Amino acid sequence: MTVTDRPPVLSVRGLSVRFLMPGGRRIAAVTDAHFEVAAGECLALIGESGCGKSVLASALLGLLPSNAQSAGQARLGELDLLAADERTLTRTVRGRLIGLIPQSPAAHLTPVRTVRSQLEETVGALTDARGRTAVRSAAESAAERAAFPADHLDRHPHQLSGGLAQRAATALALVGDAPLLLADEPTTGLDRDLVDHTVDELRRHVDDGDRALLMITHDLAAAERIADRVAVMYAGRIVELANTEAFFGTPGPRHPYSRGLLDALPERAFLPIPGMPPELGDLPDGCAFAPRCEQVTDACAALPPTTSHIACHHPHVPEDLRA
Template identity: 75%
Template sequence: MRDGVSVRAVSDASFDLAAGECLALVGESGCGKSVLASALLGLLPENAETAGSAHLGDTDLLAADERTLARRIRGRRVGLVPQSPAAHLTPVRTVRSQLAETISQLTRAGRRGPQLATAVAAAADRAAFPLDHLDRYPHELSGGLAQRAATALALVGDAPLLLADEPTTGLDRDLVERTVDELRRHIGDDRALLLITHDLAAAERIADRVAVMYASRIVELADADAFFGSPGPRHPYARGLLNALPDREFAPIPGMPPELTTLPDGCAFAARCARADDTCAWVPGLLDGVACHHPETAGAEVTRA
């Protein structure tokens, strides 16, 4: 609910994620990606309503109460790498003190002394955060180092799901690549990564699969190799999103996405789609990985400039 108006921020989102895998959830700003992340962690506003289920092991994240989320899920089962990490870190405490507190809360390391100091150094090293910066405050860190500090905090509890919500916002291309490479390094037999991003180049670099969201719905779910290579995206919006990249056709998608407060009854992309016809008055379901009445064929490949 926003100003008394109901907002359908996420509708009928369905996907799975296995250990050892990176799923990139991509789409334009405002399509509902970060709201989905907040729902998984129980961080939605009090007036938000959720339906359905989101199972992590034997726990339904959407049905869990705040006590369960705080004591069993956040940090322990889901590690969050937030958007704008400098704002996420406590501004009046050093990185060392924040790591020490998190370690004390989530692990069996002692609350003080050599054992805790060793654990703090190990946590920093795990995220490639320089040990000689541990006594600095967040405002004294570059964007890249703030991101590493946030990653170090997210990894402390050895959570099986790492959720990175727009982790490359505000970083230059070199730092983007280093940041996502670092996140990818932490995926293993016992950990998966959900990367929420509008940066398709970052997604292409590390994702195993791609989920494309448009106007609150997932409209395509595909293997990354097929999505970024051949045969390419099958949903017209996903194909347009990819072709808008500078190293592709550099062609913008015409029109603007609808407001989430005024979503149409049928396909939300129909007003911008050259393939739209009367059948698009109905919302298409996600069938064979694409939610479209007129998906692209395998032969219509995307091109690089």
Template identity: 80%
Template structure:
């Protein structure tokens, strides 16, 4: 990794939901990671482990019963401490482009995709020169996300899930934001489009389209939340594995998907569950985030667990486990 300052620096980020009756849901606990300029970090983990909550925390989009702790620095700005005005005016869309997990819910129902794209282009890029120029810029934005031109005049409810996904991706790319946050950007897409979509997200980071007008080649970063390990393997530089609200492993993507492989038993389990690998699901279910055990949250499902796992394993050499699989120390240190 380069010595340049990270685009995003997350330090000790925790999110608790306060529930009726005093119960607390520990959705995210003590997340700690950086995303460097030019880098794609993929955040993976089972449904309900806290990935989207982490994304919402960065964007200031958590509901009123959420409490956050820690810091999330985007440049000098602590996203967790920023007020709503700053988040609305300078963060969402401009500093962070969001590909939301439920695109249909983020598109304005009463307006066509074309009008939403044109408005976003006008607002975020300052494109001037009248209708025609704006129209062309909006069409180019649609094209980047493989959104078909003949559907631009449709309203969101007339779109399939896959097309709504592509419309949302097009909107997220418009602002050329320093950080692109993509939450399940490939939901509802078939394999070809998955590849095309993630490649476009990757290009945003690589700046391969000659968009270096700001002289900032390679200065952008991508945080991609995904269930799709093939998509992660295709474009990610590093992998963060989340389990029960905690990041349990951070790894170089090549080492993770290739040799020596993941170090945390849960990460191994995720890979073994893939159809083109062992096709064996991780046994059991993740714990309730409202009632987490005191020690390692994965111990109940782990074939390597011992008495030591009753204590919480710290994240050491980028893995939080008492019995990690061996790896080249060098690879672990780099991660």
């Protein structure tokens, strides 16, 4: 796979987010995240709910609440997203540099206005198109790119099916021609056919638009279908970063948590990982997965360093290498 050789669109270095809670409690939502996404590449950030992946997305968009502190770097071109002020984020980042594809498109669209009027407003705000006909045709071409049918443009969001609402939201995200698309759980609550469809369309935007896509999801099948690489997040840390084919196929994932996650799938062993994820406000000193891990040893009392994209003291070794 050559995509990773291209210069990264987004480069995240040591990103950490802490929430300061009343009573002086600190919640380590994201800790020391490192990853890159290149143009034409899709990285899926997977993990269970509450592992910190949505916080990571909010940090990139500058949408953290006031009680959050972030550290590290997130470079998008020349800009460090974490250091940018609100004005820069509003004027140049959201929509123009990062297109957001939301979790629930129905809630993302304004209920009282037609899809066309929302698209035209976004076109007017984000592009150079001026004048009624220019804005109108730009909006129509944005809809076309997202495969949103032109004869549905004058409908209101509640008149759209789930799939069409998702396309409308995608069309809005594509208007600004942003180099990075960020999709936050875009398939939650959709049925399998619709998931496949949505995911394939997103993939098409990556392939033909030279865009980078960062998709946040807990749906492993969707991640397998769309992503070039997957980053597995556990308790605020990225514990494994791997090529999709190697991760889902052979040799398979190497971190014990990733292995457990795949084994839990109904098409595999359908066995849950014992226990529950730790509280982000009360993480153990060493490896956060150690209490649930079958491979646990004394070494796990120390925090594992990330070597060759795995943060584990004893990652799984594929059979053919053991001999």
